[in-house]
Amino acid sequence: MKGQDIKEAGLKITLPRLQVLEYFEKHPGEHLTADELFTKLRSENSDIGLATIYRVLNQFETAGLVVKHQFENAQAVYELDTGEHHDHMVDVETGEVKEFFDKQLEELQVQVANKYGYELIDHSMVLYVKKKK
Amino acid sequence: MKGQDIKEAGLKITLPRLQVLEYFEKHPGEHLTADELFTKLRSENSDIGLATIYRVLNQFETAGLVVKHQFENAQAVYELDTGEHHDHMVDVETGEVKEFFDKQLEELQVQVANKYGYELIDHSMVLYVKKKK
DNA sequence: GTGGGTGCAAATAATTTGCACGGTA
DNA sequence: TACCGTGCAAATTATTTGCACCCAC
Numbered sequence: 001m002k003g004q005d006i007k008e009a010g011l012k013i014t015l016p017r018l019q020v021l022e023y024f025e026k027h028p029g030e031h032l033t034a035d036e037l038f039t040k041l042r043s044e045n046s047d048i049g050l051a052t053i054y055r056v057l058n059q060f061e062t063a064g065l066v067v068k069h070q071f072e073n074a075q076a077v078y079e080l081d082t083g084e085h086h087d088h089m090v091d092v093e094t095g096e097v098k099e100f101f102d103k104q105l106e107e108l109q110v111q112v113a114n115k116y117g118y119e120l121i122d123h124s125m126v127l128y129v130k131k132k133k
Numbered sequence: 134m135k136g137q138d139i140k141e142a143g144l145k146i147t148l149p150r151l152q153v154l155e156y157f158e159k160h161p162g163e164h165l166t167a168d169e170l171f172t173k174l175r176s177e178n179s180d181i182g183l184a185t186i187y188r189v190l191n192q193f194e195t196a197g198l199v200v201k202h203q204f205e206n207a208q209a210v211y212e213l214d215t216g217e218h219h220d221h222m223v224d225v226e227t228g229e230v231k232e233f234f235d236k237q238l239e240e241l242q243v244q245v246a247n248k249y250g251y252e253l254i255d256h257s258m259v260l261y262v263k264k265k266k
Numbered sequence: 267g268t269g270g271g272t273g274c275a276a277a278t279a280a281t282t283t284g285c286a287c288g289g290t291a
Numbered sequence: 292t293a294c295c296g297t298g299c300a301a302a303t304t305a306t307t308t309g310c311a312c313c314c315a316c
Binding site (some may be wrong): 117 | 167225241247250258261262
Protein backbone atom coordinates (compact mmCIF):
# COMPACT_ATOMS: atom_id res chain seq x y z
CA MET A 1 0.00 0.00 0.00
CA LYS A 2 1.28 3.47 -0.82
CA GLY A 3 0.89 4.89 2.65
CA GLN A 4 4.09 3.01 3.39
CA ASP A 5 6.30 5.76 2.00
CA ILE A 6 4.57 8.32 4.16
CA LYS A 7 4.95 6.26 7.29
CA GLU A 8 8.60 5.65 6.59
CA ALA A 9 9.07 9.39 6.41
CA GLY A 10 7.86 9.57 10.01
CA LEU A 11 4.58 11.19 9.06
CA LYS A 12 1.04 10.18 9.84
CA ILE A 13 -0.97 8.73 7.02
CA THR A 14 -3.61 11.35 6.35
CA LEU A 15 -5.98 12.00 3.51
CA PRO A 16 -4.23 15.12 2.12
CA ARG A 17 -0.87 13.34 2.11
CA LEU A 18 -2.32 10.32 0.37
CA GLN A 19 -4.02 12.51 -2.21
CA VAL A 20 -0.84 14.38 -3.05
CA LEU A 21 1.23 11.21 -3.31
CA GLU A 22 -1.46 9.48 -5.33
CA TYR A 23 -1.70 12.35 -7.77
CA PHE A 24 2.01 12.14 -8.54
CA GLU A 25 1.86 8.37 -8.91
CA LYS A 26 -1.09 8.55 -11.26
CA HIS A 27 0.63 11.14 -13.45
CA PRO A 28 4.21 10.03 -13.92
CA GLY A 29 6.58 12.55 -15.43
CA GLU A 30 4.42 15.56 -14.55
CA HIS A 31 6.10 18.61 -13.12
CA LEU A 32 3.65 20.91 -11.42
CA THR A 33 3.45 23.90 -9.14
CA ALA A 34 1.77 23.89 -5.74
CA ASP A 35 -1.04 25.92 -7.18
CA GLU A 36 -1.59 23.58 -10.13
CA LEU A 37 -1.68 20.63 -7.77
CA PHE A 38 -4.19 22.51 -5.62
CA THR A 39 -6.50 23.13 -8.57
CA LYS A 40 -6.24 19.55 -9.82
CA LEU A 41 -6.98 18.01 -6.44
CA ARG A 42 -9.86 20.38 -5.78
CA SER A 43 -11.37 19.42 -9.13
CA GLU A 44 -11.16 15.82 -7.97
CA ASN A 45 -13.41 16.70 -5.05
CA SER A 46 -10.66 17.00 -2.48
CA ASP A 47 -11.10 19.74 0.12
CA ILE A 48 -7.36 20.11 0.61
CA GLY A 49 -6.02 23.60 1.35
CA LEU A 50 -3.23 25.33 -0.53
CA ALA A 51 -1.24 25.80 2.67
CA THR A 52 -1.42 22.07 3.28
CA ILE A 53 -0.11 21.41 -0.19
CA TYR A 54 2.92 23.57 0.52
CA ARG A 55 3.42 21.88 3.89
CA VAL A 56 3.08 18.38 2.48
CA LEU A 57 5.34 19.10 -0.47
CA ASN A 58 8.01 20.44 1.86
CA GLN A 59 7.76 17.39 4.07
CA PHE A 60 7.88 15.08 1.07
CA GLU A 61 10.88 16.93 -0.26
CA THR A 62 12.71 16.53 3.04
CA ALA A 63 11.76 12.87 3.06
CA GLY A 64 13.08 12.45 -0.47
CA LEU A 65 9.68 11.53 -1.91
CA VAL A 66 9.51 14.50 -4.26
CA VAL A 67 12.03 16.83 -5.85
CA LYS A 68 11.60 20.57 -6.08
CA HIS A 69 12.88 22.58 -9.04
CA GLN A 70 13.17 26.31 -9.46
CA PHE A 71 13.28 26.95 -13.19
CA GLU A 72 13.37 30.46 -14.61
CA ASN A 73 9.86 31.31 -13.48
CA ALA A 74 8.73 32.46 -10.07
CA GLN A 75 6.88 29.30 -9.03
CA ALA A 76 8.70 26.16 -8.00
CA VAL A 77 7.68 22.88 -9.63
CA TYR A 78 7.60 19.47 -8.00
CA GLU A 79 7.91 15.94 -9.32
CA LEU A 80 7.98 12.49 -7.82
CA ASP A 81 11.46 11.35 -6.84
CA THR A 82 12.03 8.15 -8.76
CA GLY A 83 15.42 7.73 -7.17
CA GLU A 84 17.14 8.11 -10.50
CA HIS A 85 18.97 11.36 -10.99
CA HIS A 86 18.15 13.23 -14.16
CA ASP A 87 18.29 16.72 -15.58
CA HIS A 88 15.74 18.71 -17.55
CA MET A 89 15.14 20.12 -20.98
CA VAL A 90 12.53 22.80 -21.35
CA ASP A 91 11.00 23.33 -24.77
CA VAL A 92 10.91 27.11 -25.04
CA GLU A 93 8.08 26.99 -27.55
CA THR A 94 5.69 24.75 -25.67
CA GLY A 95 6.91 25.02 -22.08
CA GLU A 96 7.07 21.24 -21.97
CA VAL A 97 9.56 19.75 -19.51
CA LYS A 98 11.49 16.64 -20.56
CA GLU A 99 13.77 14.59 -18.35
CA PHE A 100 17.07 13.25 -19.58
CA PHE A 101 20.22 11.67 -18.27
CA ASP A 102 23.61 11.70 -19.91
CA LYS A 103 26.41 9.85 -18.19
CA GLN A 104 29.13 11.67 -20.07
CA LEU A 105 27.75 15.05 -19.01
CA GLU A 106 27.54 13.94 -15.40
CA GLU A 107 31.12 12.73 -15.36
CA LEU A 108 32.42 15.80 -17.09
CA GLN A 109 30.88 18.01 -14.43
CA VAL A 110 32.69 16.09 -11.72
CA GLN A 111 35.95 16.53 -13.60
CA VAL A 112 35.44 20.24 -14.13
CA ALA A 113 34.75 20.80 -10.44
CA ASN A 114 37.90 18.83 -9.61
CA LYS A 115 39.94 20.86 -12.05
CA TYR A 116 39.08 23.99 -10.06
CA GLY A 117 39.96 22.32 -6.75
CA TYR A 118 36.39 21.51 -5.73
CA GLU A 119 34.36 18.46 -4.95
CA LEU A 120 30.98 18.30 -6.73
CA ILE A 121 28.12 18.02 -4.24
CA ASP A 122 25.19 18.61 -6.52
CA HIS A 123 24.28 20.37 -9.71
CA SER A 124 21.37 21.81 -11.56
CA MET A 125 21.29 21.87 -15.32
CA VAL A 126 18.45 22.95 -17.54
CA LEU A 127 18.71 22.97 -21.32
CA TYR A 128 16.37 25.38 -23.07
CA VAL A 129 15.63 23.90 -26.44
CA LYS A 130 13.29 23.85 -29.39
CA LYS A 131 12.32 21.09 -31.78
CA LYS A 132 14.52 20.69 -34.81
CA LYS A 133 12.68 21.17 -38.07
CA MET B 134 32.39 57.62 -21.19
CA LYS B 135 30.21 54.96 -19.61
CA GLY B 136 26.91 56.73 -20.18
CA GLN B 137 27.32 55.51 -23.72
CA ASP B 138 25.97 52.05 -22.94
CA ILE B 139 22.89 53.54 -21.35
CA LYS B 140 22.20 55.82 -24.27
CA GLU B 141 22.61 52.96 -26.72
CA ALA B 142 19.96 51.08 -24.80
CA GLY B 143 17.54 53.90 -25.61
CA LEU B 144 17.50 55.18 -22.04
CA LYS B 145 18.19 58.63 -20.65
CA ILE B 146 21.43 59.07 -18.79
CA THR B 147 20.34 59.61 -15.23
CA LEU B 148 22.13 59.53 -11.91
CA PRO B 149 20.58 56.25 -10.63
CA ARG B 150 21.40 54.45 -13.88
CA LEU B 151 24.97 55.72 -13.82
CA GLN B 152 25.36 54.69 -10.20
CA VAL B 153 24.16 51.16 -10.85
CA LEU B 154 26.34 50.71 -13.91
CA GLU B 155 29.32 52.23 -12.15
CA TYR B 156 28.94 49.94 -9.18
CA PHE B 157 29.12 46.87 -11.39
CA GLU B 158 32.11 48.21 -13.29
CA LYS B 159 33.99 49.00 -10.10
CA HIS B 160 33.35 45.53 -8.69
CA PRO B 161 34.00 43.05 -11.46
CA GLY B 162 32.88 39.50 -10.82
CA GLU B 163 30.40 40.44 -8.10
CA HIS B 164 26.98 38.82 -8.16
CA LEU B 165 24.51 40.70 -6.04
CA THR B 166 20.82 40.95 -5.27
CA ALA B 167 18.74 44.07 -5.81
CA ASP B 168 18.66 44.57 -2.08
CA GLU B 169 22.42 44.24 -1.65
CA LEU B 170 22.95 46.76 -4.42
CA PHE B 171 20.48 49.07 -2.72
CA THR B 172 22.36 48.89 0.60
CA LYS B 173 25.75 49.38 -1.05
CA LEU B 174 24.67 52.40 -3.07
CA ARG B 175 22.92 53.98 -0.11
CA SER B 176 26.09 53.59 1.94
CA GLU B 177 27.88 55.46 -0.84
CA ASN B 178 25.56 58.42 -0.23
CA SER B 179 23.22 57.70 -3.10
CA ASP B 180 19.54 58.43 -2.48
CA ILE B 181 18.42 55.78 -4.97
CA GLY B 182 15.21 53.87 -4.19
CA LEU B 183 14.85 50.09 -4.15
CA ALA B 184 12.08 50.23 -6.74
CA THR B 185 14.36 52.15 -9.05
CA ILE B 186 17.03 49.50 -8.66
CA TYR B 187 14.57 46.84 -9.76
CA ARG B 188 13.43 49.00 -12.67
CA VAL B 189 16.96 49.82 -13.78
CA LEU B 190 18.15 46.23 -13.46
CA ASN B 191 15.23 45.04 -15.58
CA GLN B 192 15.97 47.65 -18.21
CA PHE B 193 19.66 46.76 -18.18
CA GLU B 194 18.84 43.10 -18.48
CA THR B 195 16.63 43.76 -21.51
CA ALA B 196 19.39 45.88 -22.98
CA GLY B 197 21.91 43.10 -22.40
CA LEU B 198 24.02 45.13 -19.99
CA VAL B 199 23.50 42.81 -17.04
CA VAL B 200 22.57 39.16 -16.61
CA LYS B 201 20.07 37.92 -14.06
CA HIS B 202 20.44 34.57 -12.33
CA GLN B 203 17.98 32.70 -10.19
CA PHE B 204 20.00 30.28 -8.08
CA GLU B 205 18.38 28.07 -5.44
CA ASN B 206 17.51 30.97 -3.15
CA ALA B 207 14.56 33.27 -3.40
CA GLN B 208 16.40 36.40 -4.50
CA ALA B 209 17.72 36.86 -8.00
CA VAL B 210 21.33 37.97 -8.42
CA TYR B 211 22.70 40.23 -11.12
CA GLU B 212 26.11 40.62 -12.70
CA LEU B 213 27.59 42.73 -15.47
CA ASP B 214 27.28 41.12 -18.89
CA THR B 215 30.84 40.82 -20.13
CA GLY B 216 29.67 39.32 -23.38
CA GLU B 217 31.47 36.09 -22.63
CA HIS B 218 29.23 33.18 -21.74
CA HIS B 219 30.08 31.33 -18.55
CA ASP B 220 28.45 29.12 -15.97
CA HIS B 221 28.59 29.17 -12.20
CA MET B 222 29.91 27.18 -9.31
CA VAL B 223 28.49 27.90 -5.89
CA ASP B 224 30.55 26.93 -2.85
CA VAL B 225 27.93 25.45 -0.55
CA GLU B 226 30.03 26.19 2.52
CA THR B 227 30.76 29.84 1.87
CA GLY B 228 28.03 30.83 -0.57
CA GLU B 229 30.75 32.18 -2.86
CA VAL B 230 29.91 32.26 -6.57
CA LYS B 231 32.65 31.42 -9.07
CA GLU B 232 32.41 31.72 -12.81
CA PHE B 233 33.81 29.10 -15.11
CA PHE B 234 33.73 28.09 -18.73
CA ASP B 235 34.38 24.64 -20.11
CA LYS B 236 34.28 24.20 -23.86
CA GLN B 237 33.84 20.44 -23.68
CA LEU B 238 30.79 20.79 -21.41
CA GLU B 239 29.26 23.38 -23.71
CA GLU B 240 29.70 21.18 -26.76
CA LEU B 241 28.40 18.11 -25.04
CA GLN B 242 25.21 19.93 -24.13
CA VAL B 243 24.61 20.81 -27.77
CA GLN B 244 25.13 17.17 -28.72
CA VAL B 245 22.79 15.88 -26.05
CA ALA B 246 20.03 18.25 -27.15
CA ASN B 247 20.55 17.10 -30.74
CA LYS B 248 20.40 13.48 -29.71
CA TYR B 249 16.88 14.06 -28.41
CA GLY B 250 15.83 15.89 -31.59
CA TYR B 251 16.19 19.39 -30.20
CA GLU B 252 18.20 22.47 -30.95
CA LEU B 253 19.90 24.03 -27.93
CA ILE B 254 18.80 27.64 -27.46
CA ASP B 255 20.23 28.35 -24.04
CA HIS B 256 21.14 26.58 -20.86
CA SER B 257 21.67 27.18 -17.19
CA MET B 258 24.10 25.10 -15.22
CA VAL B 259 25.12 25.58 -11.63
CA LEU B 260 27.57 23.27 -9.89
CA TYR B 261 27.23 23.13 -6.13
CA VAL B 262 30.66 22.36 -4.75
CA LYS B 263 32.92 22.47 -1.75
CA LYS B 264 36.66 22.88 -1.44
CA LYS B 265 38.68 19.67 -1.57
CA LYS B 266 40.66 19.04 1.59
C1' DG C 267 -7.39 10.97 24.73
C1' DT C 268 -3.58 13.57 22.77
C1' DG C 269 -0.50 15.44 19.81
C1' DG C 270 0.17 16.01 15.23
C1' DG C 271 -2.41 17.65 10.99
C1' DT C 272 -5.65 20.68 8.62
C1' DG C 273 -8.17 24.69 6.41
C1' DC C 274 -8.57 29.30 6.54
C1' DA C 275 -6.95 33.85 6.95
C1' DA C 276 -3.38 36.77 8.12
C1' DA C 277 1.76 37.43 7.86
C1' DT C 278 6.15 37.51 5.09
C1' DA C 279 9.35 38.22 1.39
C1' DA C 280 10.58 39.54 -3.18
C1' DT C 281 9.24 42.26 -6.70
C1' DT C 282 6.09 45.42 -9.30
C1' DT C 283 3.17 49.37 -9.90
C1' DG C 284 0.53 53.99 -9.09
C1' DC C 285 1.28 58.57 -8.34
C1' DA C 286 2.87 63.24 -7.75
C1' DC C 287 7.13 65.49 -8.18
C1' DG C 288 11.79 66.30 -10.32
C1' DG C 289 15.41 66.31 -13.80
C1' DT C 290 17.16 65.34 -18.75
C1' DA C 291 17.19 66.40 -23.41
C1' DT D 292 8.95 72.84 -21.79
C1' DA D 293 8.01 67.75 -22.94
C1' DC D 294 8.19 63.55 -20.69
C1' DC D 295 10.67 60.17 -18.98
C1' DG D 296 12.42 58.82 -14.61
C1' DT D 297 12.29 58.77 -9.63
C1' DG D 298 11.24 57.87 -4.55
C1' DC D 299 7.85 56.39 -1.67
C1' DA D 300 4.11 53.66 -0.37
C1' DA D 301 0.69 50.59 -1.68
C1' DA D 302 -0.30 46.42 -4.56
C1' DT D 303 0.90 41.74 -6.17
C1' DT D 304 2.61 37.09 -6.13
C1' DA D 305 4.49 33.00 -4.05
C1' DT D 306 5.02 30.96 0.12
C1' DT D 307 4.81 30.52 5.27
C1' DT D 308 2.71 30.77 9.74
C1' DG D 309 -0.90 31.33 13.69
C1' DC D 310 -4.84 29.42 15.36
C1' DA D 311 -8.89 26.80 16.54
C1' DC D 312 -10.77 22.62 15.31
C1' DC D 313 -10.22 17.67 13.77
C1' DC D 314 -8.55 12.98 13.20
C1' DA D 315 -5.10 9.07 13.11
C1' DC D 316 -3.05 6.20 16.36
